[in-house]
Amino acid sequence: MIEPVLVPPPTRGRTSVARVVDDWYPVASSRALGRRPLGVTLLGSPLVLFRDDGGRPHALLDRCPHRNAPLSAGVRVGETIRCPYHGWRFDGKGECREVPGLVGEAPEHRGRRVPAFATREQDGLVWVWGQPDSVPAREPFRFPWIGERGYTTVRARLEVRASLHAVAENALDVPHTAFLHAGLFRRPDRPRQRLRVTVRRWHDRVEAEYTGEARPSGWLGRLLAPRGGVVEHWDRFFLPGIVQVEYRLGRAHLCVTAALSPVTDFHTRLFAAASFRLPWLPGWLVALVVRPIALRVFRQDAALLERQRAVVERFGGEHFVSTDLDVLGPAILHLLRDAERGHRGAIDRPVEKSVEMLV
């Protein structure tokens, strides 16, 4: 019997790690997968990606069934990938198509199959279904606004040594911005505005809507809305790991979406796209200014998340206490834990609650 994913480490039960295997994750950008096979890791499992003659991507467990050499060190031959050790070849379904030198026997054989993962290529990313030899139950998330008239999109691939849950919570958390990103967004010295936050939870996503928020102070705020105004602001999480922050301020519109991919329990890869429309400024100019600022914010978050993980590791687990200000983190964990056990419920009406916070 071949196990599809690796053995869970012992920290799992004491942390916010959840392993949702029956869903799609991006594992590489379309550009990164060329003519040569590419080794990636998803949910701790090493996978090899390769394109067939028609350019269609395939994903197999990155282990030759013969002597366990990594197929990603091999080469593509026609519609197959060839192991670097003894030259065994496998097609995109994981079927063995050649055992060089073998006499009087077909190469196809049950014991020589490699677990194969369903793939999609969409929004410039290669997506893989988290379980091998399964028929996907849905299609991957679509990034909105990419390519829409008047919109500019900036992309980035980022890495954090922290759990998917910790990254998602951080990405959609408002209160930390005044401290961790002091000066860029909000000021730590005195909270000024009282905001109302409405949280809506569906069976597969959760959203926080902020109302009453004035134009944020600091750099980014001035850039978004030179003339001030009232912000419309939503933070959203979609299973299994999509985070989205959307701002509207008059005619200005910004939507940052990132698909989080769990490389391992404490290593998350982000495929992010920021789409925006600022009618009074050329998109390329905004991109030029916003990109370094966004990367600086990201680096501050990543550094903090890695410190958080180091503390959690040192203590052998998390000891978290939440308040009303943690509007999305606990809800996201709830969605992930349910999805990990295969519970997603049907399409439903959102459960709604509302809290106040000072920002």
Added chain:
Amino acid sequence: MIEPVLVPPPTRGRTSVARVVDDWYPVASSRALGRRPLGVTLLGSPLVLFRDDGGRPHALLDRCPHRNAPLSAGVRVGETIRCPYHGWRFDGKGECREVPGLVGEAPEHRGRRVPAFATREQDGLVWVWGQPDSVPAREPFRFPWIGERGYTTVRARLEVRASLHAVAENALDVPHTAFLHAGLFRRPDRPRQRLRVTVRRWHDRVEAEYTGEARPSGWLGRLLAPRGGVVEHWDRFFLPGIVQVEYRLGRAHLCVTAALSPVTDFHTRLFAAASFRLPWLPGWLVALVVRPIALRVFRQDAALLERQRAVVERFGGEHFVSTDLDVLGPAILHLLRDAERGHRGAIDRPVEKSVEMLV
């Protein structure tokens, strides 16, 4: 429930590691703790040290109860320390004093407390009681001779990757000096003097007194007593980790005291002070000569102890056999093991025994 110290590793039962938590350990020099919080480790637990407005040092577990960010990456604000992630503030007793943005609720809350460790500042060191949220049962050890008339004191902070017991035994061991420090103290080629060693053990300390010892040969001996003479020599250990070597030779007097601080089971930090009176030489000159020699001796000991630890690690435990020459090591382990279980006994008469050795 918040656990105060970290999970013990499996090697504990097979090694001389003992974890005496109900006592004082120095964790930093007074100078090292300035305006910024300082992260240190004691008995495997990460602590954050910070001074309040009055300059008094405080020690908390280095983990924010909210999302487990390290408080040592934060800043001091008045009498509190502020978490770098969401800005929660804690006072020196571990009480939460602010949750920025929280509406309609006091920040003080049982679940938001951080374990706090009693502190003292004494002899230029910041001392911490090994257990959080406890009332110290005694006061820290006082270094003798510092600041006394006619005495010069040289200080050093040193690190060894070995257990507190291994470091203490090594520091107070005589027979190894002829081999590990050949040329500096004694010669390996032929033992010459027969010494009598009297060992006295109390409930919280043990002492070895050497009689019949002529002035040591080699560099250090000539410096201590240019005209020869008979040495008075004591080696002492005090719980939980003070080692002391005292020499008297005519009017010359040398007392080296080091407080050993268990960073982790196999990493010990030494805060050492050598106080001496050599009436015929200016103190600064002696310090100038003795310091590099003492550091060389220390480096030889540290290198050997790290090799010893590597062997013990490789074999998964210690396999020691002792002889009469190991006058203090087994007695120190006995004291540590008893203290680890909370047994120290009352003030008592020393248990005395006597052995002979050739040095």
Added chain:
Amino acid sequence: MIEPVLVPPPTRGRTSVARVVDDWYPVASSRALGRRPLGVTLLGSPLVLFRDDGGRPHALLDRCPHRNAPLSAGVRVGETIRCPYHGWRFDGKGECREVPGLVGEAPEHRGRRVPAFATREQDGLVWVWGQPDSVPAREPFRFPWIGERGYTTVRARLEVRASLHAVAENALDVPHTAFLHAGLFRRPDRPRQRLRVTVRRWHDRVEAEYTGEARPSGWLGRLLAPRGGVVEHWDRFFLPGIVQVEYRLGRAHLCVTAALSPVTDFHTRLFAAASFRLPWLPGWLVALVVRPIALRVFRQDAALLERQRAVVERFGGEHFVSTDLDVLGPAILHLLRDAERGHRGAIDRPVEKSVEMLV
């Protein structure tokens, strides 16, 4: 009680690691062991080698019984080795011969013994019996052809981070050469020759004889037999870890023998000797040409084996499937597993089977 070897890691049962302790392994070349003690590792156990006054090599467990310092950091004194810490001395049988400073007691004592391993010096190598304090049941393997008239021998010491079994299987495997060493031996594009392989298994060795093989294409083939011809070719494994590849082609004769030494479960050291006779070429010239090619082949194998080990490690064990082309690997594992349990059988007739392959 002193344990002779280290604790097995948990991967053992799920991998091809076998620990045959009742046999000889080379641990160093004769030249590498000079006047200073030499620390080596065999089957995970740290050993110290030293020569006595007469130049005879001795091997002890590299751990002083007193305080577990490594004896390999000490010095040789006459027929003994002296510990660097307290100067305890041990002879080649592991007997304690001096405890410096001890009064009124002989140094020899049961608890002060160091486990001693039988040694041999043969074929330019120092061999050690895998179990301490045992009488060897046989003598080490002898390398053939070294020093024979008309033969030239080239030697190498090599390292691979892979198990002894993986290295042995790889060294004696034919089908991989067309892929991993494409261009050097055979071509991957089209298998051409159909060979018959006769496999003979004895109680302590296994041999594969290849018949019908034409002169190999590629560099090495042209060098071995400029005029073509039919190759005689044997691959052999002898317990506990000798691999041998022998080619005869007309008057040309090549025999490569390597003794594999298990440093740890997944680290194997090879002491290899290639002896050859090519009547029409001077030996030194052949050596000059063959050596870099052989090292290149070895590096390709070593790199693949380390990748294989990394995959096995990541999955927590091996998942191998074999075909008829794996003529020796499974048989070698069978021999190793039996020998690990102490079963070698008596001298017997070989079990013979025959398969066909395309190369």
